[in-house]
Amino acid sequence: MKKLIYPFVVLLLLAGCSKKEEQKEAVTIPGIIPKPVSLTPGNDHIHWDKSVAIIAKSADEKNVADLLAIFLKSKNIDATVSEFTKDENQIALYTIEDSTLHEEGYKLTVDDKGVSIQANSGAGLFYGAQTLLQILTENSKEVPFVTITDYPRFAYRGLHLDVGRHTFPPEFIKKYIDLLAHHKFNRFHWHLTEDQGWRIEIKKYPKLQEIGAYRKETVIGHARTADRNNAKNFDGKRYGGFYTQDEVKDIVKYAADRYVTIIPEIELPGHALAALTAYPNLGCTGGPYEVATTWGVFDDVFCAGKEDTFVFLQDVLDEVLELFPSQYIHIGGDECPKTRWEKCPHCKKRMKEEKLKNTHELQSYFIQRIEKYLNGKNRQIIGWDEILEGGLAPNATVMSWRGEEGGIAAAKQNHDVIMTPGNWCYFDHYQDTSKSEPLAIGNYTPVREVYSYEPVPAQLTADEAKHILGAQANVWTEYIPTSDHAEYMVYPRACAMAEVVWSPKEGRDYKDFLTRMNTHFKRLDEWKVNYAKHIQKEIDSLNISKK
C-alpha cells in the first residue's frame, strides 16, 4: 500500500511547487557592497508591519542585536532585543560552530519563518547584520526572501587615517569606524604621530601634548611649489590638538563593539619632529626644533645612539599598550633620512659598538630593539617596507607601500605582509583629472583603479602567498583639512577596496560593481557621507534602471 501511495504524493507535491513557482518569480535583491560569496534569491518578501524582535542570548549576540536595533530605529523600524522567541517578526541571531563558514563568515536566511543570521563569531553576526540592513527595500519594511552565505577573502582588511597632518574630532573618528565596519573592514590603522603634530596623550611626557601637538602655522597650497622662505605662503594660524587617553579608550571600545581592531601607529625613527620639539634631547643635534609647518620628509629624526631615545619610546609604548589591545603595533619605519646619524657621535659610537656596517643597519638595529621590547609584551610589530633595508626584524610584518616589491621580498623571506601599494591604495591621490578637483598630493587613482587591485602578486608561490594577510587603503591628510573632505577622498573608493579585500577574486566585475553602487549611494546618503560622485557618469552610461 505504502509503495503505491508514495509516488502519487510526490507527484502531487511537485505539481504544487511548480504552480507556486509560476505565480512567484525570484525577488530582486538590492546590490550588496561588498559582494557576498553566494546569494540565492527566494520568491517572496517578509512585510514588517509591526515591531521586530531580535532574538539574542550570548554576549556577542546581544551586542550585535543592540547595534542592529539602533540601525533599524534609524530606518524607522521599532526593534526590541529579547532572549526568547516572541510572537512578532523575528530576527534570530545564532552563534554556531560551522567549520565550513570562515571565522568571520555568516549565513543569512530570510524566509516565511523570519530572518536568521548564523555565524561562528560576533564579527560574523555583525557582518550578517550589515548585509541585512543593505537588503531592506526602499521603505525598509520589506525583506526579500534570500539565502546568503558569505565570508571574507582576507583576514586583514584595513583602512588608515593620518591624524598627524590634520586632526579630526572623536565623533568623526567614530563615524569613520562605523562606515568602515559597515563595509566589512576589520582594521583601523590610526596614524597618531607625525612631524606636524603628536596626537595622543602620553601622561609621562606632558610636553608631547603641550608642545608637540601644535604647530605655529601651516603651508598654503602645494608644499612642492610653495616658497618656504616666503611668510606669505603660510597661514599664520596655530593648529593642533590631541586625543586624550579617555577619548582613545572610548574610541577603542567603540571600534571593538563593531569588531574593528585599531592598530595604533607611533612613528619611529623618522617623522618625529613634533616629539623632538617637545623633547629635543632625543634628536642627534639636541635642537632646538620646531613642529613642522610644511609637508615632506625631515632630516631630524630620533637619535639611534642615545639610550634616552629608547627609554622614551618604551615609556610611550607602555602607555600605548595599555590603551590598545591590538596584537599589532605599527612602528612606522618609513622615510627616515640618515643625514644626522652619519654625523652624530652617539650614532657613530652605537654603530661601532654593535658592529653595524652602515646607517641602514643602524635603522635595522633601532627597529629590532623596539620589536624585541614589544615581543616581550606579547605584541607584534608592523612597519612600512623600509624596514627591509639593513635586515628585517625577525618577527615583523611588512606593510608594502612603495609598490609591491617590498611585500614580495618580505613574503619570500617568510614574513607576513599587508599590501598597500600607492598606485591602487592611496586615497590621498586625485580621483579625477578635472581641474576643479580640490588640491591633492598628486597622482591619479580613480575608483576603477582601486577596484582592479589584486593583493596577491603573481610572482609568489602558493606558500609564499599565504603570507599576504590582506590589504589596506591609506589616507594621508596633508591636503585633507576637514572631515567632509576626508569622506570625499575615501568614498566611494573604500567601497571598491572593500570588495578587493572581502569578495572572491573570481566574479569580480567592475560593471557589476557600478550597478550595485547605484543602490549603495542611497545608503551612503542615509549615512550622511560626503562621497565623491565621479563614477555617476560611468553608472549612467550603463543605462541601469533608477529603481
Ligand code: ACM
Ligand atoms: C608612507 O606613505 N610614507 C608610508
Ligand code: ZN
Ligand atoms: Zn644620533
